[in-house]
Amino acid sequence: GTVGVLTDITHFKELNRLKTELLGIVSHELRSPLTSLKAVAATMLHDRELDESTETEFLEIMDDQCDRMNRMIGNLLNASRIDSGRDLEMTWEDVDVAGLVRRTVSAMRLAAARHDLRVTVPPGCPAVRADSDKLQQVLTNLLDNALKYADPGSAVTVTLTDHEDRVELTVADQGVGIPESEVPKLFRMFERTRGKQTTTAKGTGVGLYLCKHLVEAHGGSIAVDSMVGRGTTFVVTIPRSRSTEPECTPQ
Secondary structure: OOOOOOOOOHHHHHHHHHHHHHHHHHHHHHHHHHHHHHHHHHHHHHOOOOOHHHHHHHHHHHHHHHHHHHHHHHHHHHHHHHHOOOOOOOOOEEEOHHHHHHHHHHHHOOOOOOOEEEEEOOOOOOOEEEOHHHHHHHHHHHHHHHHHHOOOOOEEEEEEEEOOOEEEEEEEEOOOOOOHHHHHHOOOOOOOOOOOHHHHOOOOOOHHHHHHHHHHHOOOEEEEEEEOOOEEEEEEEEEOOOOOOOOOOOO
16 A cells, blocks of 8 residues: 655745845845945045045944944844744833934934934824834834835824823825735744845845734734825734733744
8 A cells, every 4th residue: 555645845945045034134234334334435545635515424324324234133033022923022111102203303314314204193192012122123124124114205204192091103104105914024034025025125034024923012002004006004002001011922
């Protein structure tokens, strides 16, 4: 007699393809800021007669590129932690979320030089029980995503809305939009939407995946509304307070 055992390895082959693709993307993404840093450093070393305004501009570029690399590495480390089944380390405190939004937007203005970056924050917004660094990472990732896909010169708007039991953080762009069929992929590990926009806008495919888990670690939720050719809006909802601090349980 003969016994045949068939195993469907499609999922594993697809996962292997995605990881291989990720390695290529990460290599490219890391090389880009390194190239900028190298060019600026070489110029400053060989030209000792730069005026003060040029030096300031070069230092701002170096600072921005270092932040970009730090964000990328932080995203990958946290995504790896979630994917391996380990809990994220959360530091709970009363966070001035309005101040956090202003600081994050201010830090992103250099990267948003080609866009009209707008922010609306209500006065007197009470503190939220949260992890400040993780919330900032969520907003930074959403802003970075919006700036990649928004048309040059168009508006990218960050809005904080205060409710009795929660706050809502909205990041809206006027970019290419996302086809309805691609929306379910947005929050998956390594997944990126397929289309003309992804050929020019590079990314690792972990930013939105990480956003989802960080928001859920706060007991909140994240939603997306998009229309092709009209832009995309992400809405993050964070409860104002809680009796116990939730754990970040990977799904």
